[in-house]
Amino acid sequence: MAFALYVHIPYCQAKCPYCDFNSYAAQHWPEDRYVGALSSEINHYAQCAPFSGNEISTVFFGGGTPSLFTPESIKRILDTAFTLWRAEDTSALEITLEANPGTVTLEKLCGFRAAGVNRMSFGVQSFHAHHLRSLGRIHNAAEAVAAVDLARQAGFDNVSIDLIFGLPEQTLEEWEMDLARAGGMSPNHVSAYNLTYEEGTPFHKLRTQGVLRQLPEETEVAMFTRPRELLAAAGYEQYEISNYAQPGHRCRHNLNYWHSGDYLGLGAGAHSYARGRDALETGDFGRRWSNEKLPAAYVESVERHGHARTCSEDLDVRRARGEFVFLGLRCLDGFAATEFRQRFGADLPALFPHVQDLADGGLLHLTDDRCKLTSRGLLLADSVFVTFL
Numbered sequence: 001m002a003f004a005l006y007v008h009i010p011y012c013q014a015k016c017p018y019c020d021f022n023s024y025a026a027q028h029w030p031e032d033r034y035v036g037a038l039s040s041e042i043n044h045y046a047q048c049a050p051f052s053g054n055e056i057s058t059v060f061f062g063g064g065t066p067s068l069f070t071p072e073s074i075k076r077i078l079d080t081a082f083t084l085w086r087a088e089d090t091s092a093l094e095i096t097l098e099a100n101p102g103t104v105t106l107e108k109l110c111g112f113r114a115a116g117v118n119r120m121s122f123g124v125q126s127f128h129a130h131h132l133r134s135l136g137r138i139h140n141a142a143e144a145v146a147a148v149d150l151a152r153q154a155g156f157d158n159v160s161i162d163l164i165f166g167l168p169e170q171t172l173e174e175w176e177m178d179l180a181r182a183g184g185m186s187p188n189h190v191s192a193y194n195l196t197y198e199e200g201t202p203f204h205k206l207r208t209q210g211v212l213r214q215l216p217e218e219t220e221v222a223m224f225t226r227p228r229e230l231l232a233a234a235g236y237e238q239y240e241i242s243n244y245a246q247p248g249h250r251c252r253h254n255l256n257y258w259h260s261g262d263y264l265g266l267g268a269g270a271h272s273y274a275r276g277r278d279a280l281e282t283g284d285f286g287r288r289w290s291n292e293k294l295p296a297a298y299v300e301s302v303e304r305h306g307h308a309r310t311c312s313e314d315l316d317v318r319r320a321r322g323e324f325v326f327l328g329l330r331c332l333d334g335f336a337a338t339e340f341r342q343r344f345g346a347d348l349p350a351l352f353p354h355v356q357d358l359a360d361g362g363l364l365h366l367t368d369d370r371c372k373l374t375s376r377g378l379l380l381a382d383s384v385f386v387t388f389l
Contacts, residue, residue: 001050002057004256005085007038007077008267009066010295013103016136017206018164020198022269022293023064034267034295035073037302039080041266044306046084050274051264055086058253059095061117067099071111078116094158094252096121101147102139109154119158120151121189127181128174131167148185158249160189165223167195168212175223176230183234188249192227193242194220221379240331241381258327259335267291268298268308276320280345285320288313317344319389321351325371326385334365334372354387 008022015025045051059081061074074097087093096119097112109120126132127141139147144161151159161182165175182190197204197214206212215223228238236244240258243251256263265272270291276284289312292298301308315323321344328335340348348371349355355371358364363377363384377384 001262002055003051003262003264004058004060004253005056005081006253006263006265006267006270007059007061007066008063008265008270009034009061009069010064010268011068012063012065013068013100014136014138017202018135018195018198020201021064024295029068029295030299031069031073033299035069035076037299037308038077038266040302040306041308042077042080042084044302045264045266050262050277051085053086056081056093057256057261058093060253061097063098065100065103066097067103067108067112071108071115074112074117075115090116091118094119096160096251096253098123099147100137100139101144102137104147104150106150106153109150109156113155118156119160120156121160121162122147122151122187124161124182125164126167127178131170131174134168135164145181145185148187157188159187160191160251161185161187162191162193164193164195166215166220168215170215170223172219172222172226176226179227179230183231183236186234188246189251190227190231190236190244191242192231192244194224224379238332241378255331258330260324260327265291268295269293276315283317284314285317286315288315320344322388325352325388329371329373329377329381329384332372332378334370337367337369337371340371352388358384358387 010023011026011029012023013025013027015023059078066074078095082090095117097117098121101122101124112120122144124144125135125137127144129140132140148159148161163178163182197207203212207214227244231244232238235246237247238244239250240254243254245251260275262274263272268291271288272290273288274286276282276286278284289309291308292301292310298308321340324340324343325335325348337348344351355364355366358377359366362374363380365372365374373381373384
């Protein structure tokens, strides 16, 4: 069975004050040693069930700022993976690398393309200078536009950009300008995320102190709905709560997460998930685990043991079916009722009787074939999701 491969590169030139990802600001990083640890971890899992002998479906380099690493390092990782795992056609495989627009050049992008990367994802976040400053970004709007153009010159025909709305003091007009500028650049994919004030981040502390104020709810709702209108007019289809794509350019790696597929996470703090096989007969409904978060501890653990797992969790049937539902509902087309029945041995209403109440309340569209959120359900998605956990 195919699985998605995630590779975490935790280093950044600066840590953004809103970011709660496992990333670390550094002026220098032990690139060669870290890549060696990733290669050793690949070798370890290539001999372990359920990954041994299986096929890679997608690869995603996330961070942190993976574009800080050299193309030679990225090639070394990919070569190791494809030596040990099968892939029907590596040239057709979706291989994504995240990048900060301020860290790329044409030469480097050409190097990434030659290494095998075929999808670039740029963390643009905003085209307004004052918002980029408040977010702690190291690039400016001109560099963001240039990065997409350079990626095209380097041979990338699959480019994604990330944008954030709900920023402190951001206006709806500014957000509409960001969306219009993004559409005018014609990336193949746009992710539009609502800013969240995650505990432990400087932004969360500043909001608690009253220095930063979250936008009024009605403004955030208006901002959430605008991409559906403006990006649709520019030829993008919304296929997930925060994601929009030109036809044929949905992110296959992320779809694997939302479809509850297997994934292997490599690197500091990376998470993995293996779905249970023959769960109804064996009672095995899956397992997840995570790595050491600190890069130095991760490298040392891999060098000693071949892996860096720190904790793991076996999913019981209740947790597994709840996660299957809420992950599937993130996609606009929801999930198939037959797949739920095959995995859990009963129809959705039998195990979650409240789905009819959600449907009657206009939050779910429920048929014999599918279950998905309605337009109103998309606005209240978190409130719907929590009812399945």
